[in-house]
Amino acid sequence: xxxxxxxxxxxxxxxxxxxxxxxxxxxxxxxxxxxxxxxxxxxxxxxxxxxxxxxxxxxxxxxxxxxxxxxxxxxxxxxxxxxxxxxxxxxxxxxxxxxxxxxxxxxxxxxxxxxxxx
Numbered sequence: 001x002x003x004x005x006x007x008x009x010x011x012x013x014x015x016x017x018x019x020x021x022x023x024x025x026x027x028x029x030x031x032x033x034x035x036x037x038x039x040x041x042x043x044x045x046x047x048x049x050x051x052x053x054x055x056x057x058x059x060x061x062x063x064x065x066x067x068x069x070x071x072x073x074x075x076x077x078x079x080x081x082x083x084x085x086x087x088x089x090x091x092x093x094x095x096x097x098x099x100x101x102x103x104x105x106x107x108x109x110x111x112x113x114x115x116x117x118x
Contacts, residue, residue, distance in 0.1 A: 001027040005117040012113030013076035034114045059088045077106040
């Protein structure tokens with residue numbers, strides 16, 4: 001992976017070195033999983049569940065997306081989703097909803113960087 005791609009991904013909140021550590025230094029495998037992230041439907045499910053005030057659906061989608069973003073070292077997105085899952089599980093819908101603009105921004109940054117560096 002060239003320096004430009006690493007910088008692009010890092011600027012979007014992906015800790016590339018940490019992710020490479022998880023993938024045992026295999027850059028091709030990391031790239032494949034980053035591209036697969038673009039096909040993940042959990043962000044859409046989360047958005048729909050939040051709009052519908054579907055707590056169970058929101059918890060499921062947010063928790064799944066949290067896990068995927070954590071495995072791919074999407075630091076900012078993972079932190080936000082961790083907070084959202086905690087709020088949802090605590091029954092604090094307002095706090096969980098208030099995180100959506102930041103989650104959307106972090107998600108958009110990550111997906112745009114993956115698309116540009118693919």
